[in-house]
Amino acid sequence: MKLQEELLQRSENKCELCQSGETLKIYEVQPQTENNVANCLMICDTCSAQIDKKEAMNANHWRCLTTSMWSEVPGIQVVSWRMLNRLHNESWALDNLDMLYLDEETLAWAKAADDDDNDAVAEFHKDANGNLLTAGDSVVLTKTLDVKGSSLSAKLGTVVKNIRLVEDNTDQIEGRIEGQVIVILTKYVRKQSN
Numbered sequence: 162m163k164l165q166e167e168l169l170q171r172s173e174n175k176c177e178l179c180q181s182g183e184t185l186k187i188y189e190v191q192p193q194t195e196n197n198v199a200n201c202l203m204i205c206d207t208c209s210a211q212i213d214k215k216e217a218m219n220a221n222h223w224r225c226l227t228t229s230m231w232s233e234v235p236g237i238q239v240v241s242w243r244m245l246n247r248l249h250n251e252s253w254a255l256d257n258l259d260m261l262y263l264d265e266e267t268l269a270w271a272k273a274a275d276d277d278d279n280d281a282v283a284e285f286h287k288d289a290n291g292n293l294l295t296a297g298d299s300v301v302l303t304k305t306l307d308v309k310g311s312s313l314s315a316k317l318g319t320v321v322k323n324i325r326l327v328e329d330n331t332d333q334i335e336g337r338i339e340g341q342v343i344v345i346l347t348k349y350v351r352k353q354s355n
């Protein structure tokens with residue numbers, strides 16, 4: 162019971178995500194081996210039902226993440242990061258995700274959701290400016306690329322049309338340059354606006 166007391170004290174009896182004073186319960190941020198104040202938080206029924214996908218996501222409710230993501234508690238950072246990812250269709254959520262900095266260890270934890278939560282950690286291909294890339298986009302190289310074992314000229318400014326997103330690796334896309342398909346790092350491209 163000591164943990165609950167500590168958490169209630171920290172949360173000042175409010176949901177640590179949305180600040181609601183409804184009934185609170187302990188939420189254990191998975192994966193974890195042992196409960197502690199760093200990996201548990203007090204949340205309300207509304208937050209809990211949507212996190213556990215028992216109720217549809219109400220994007221407006223989750224505007225609260227823009228505040229909670231700045232918490233110093235790693236568990237709260239992780240939940241905020243995961244929920245912002247789930248809200249990726251909302252531009253405000255993406256903007257905040259861009260600003261949210263997690264240290265290496267916390268980020269690894271945020272990505273290490275169990276199977277149930279897998280779609281909570283969806284990641285996206287983004288260009289050098291953080292714009293979302295989708296298959297079929299045209300991009301411009303922001304750096305002259307050295308393509309190993311090839312005389313290919315992939316110079317700064319080259320336009321690559323109809324890109325393909327590399328599955329399971331959001332750092333890479335594929336594109337055709339001079340008839341040859343090469344893998345390009347997303348950090349070296351800028352999406353071309355139509």
Ligand SMILES: [Zn+2]
Pocket residue numbers: 176177178179180181204205206207208209
């Ligand atoms: Zn709440």
